[in-house]
Amino acid sequence: MPHNLTYLLLKGPDHMVRNAKRSMLEELEGMLEIVDPQPPGKPRTLSRRKFDLPEGRAISNDMRTCVKNVVKIVEEGK
Numbered sequence: 017m018p019h020n021l022t023y024l025l026l027k028g029p030d031h032m033v034r035n036a037k038r039s040m041l042e043e044l045e046g047m048l049e050i051v052d053p054q055p056p057g058k059p060r061t062l063s064r065r066k067f068d069l070p071e072g073r074a075i076s077n078d079m080r081t082c083v084k085n086v087v088k089i090v091e092e093g094k
Contacts, residue, residue: 037093044086 041090041093044090
């Protein structure tokens with residue numbers, strides 16, 4: 017059995033779940049940085065991130081649902 021796999025088995029599923037959540041958050045932050053770049057020097061954190069919405073445009077129910085789901089995933093990952 018490879019050493020790395022043995023290590024993961026000893027650490028258990030909680031360790032693997034935390035690493036998976038961390039990896040997903042890093043991927044999400046990277047995608048958000050492409051879509052809505054933050055000013056240089058600002059830390060990349062989802063909890064402090066602000067988004068600019070176009071003026072005079074209503075937010076659809078689908079978008080609200082998606083945002084709620086993302087916030088829930090982020091909060092569960094903390």
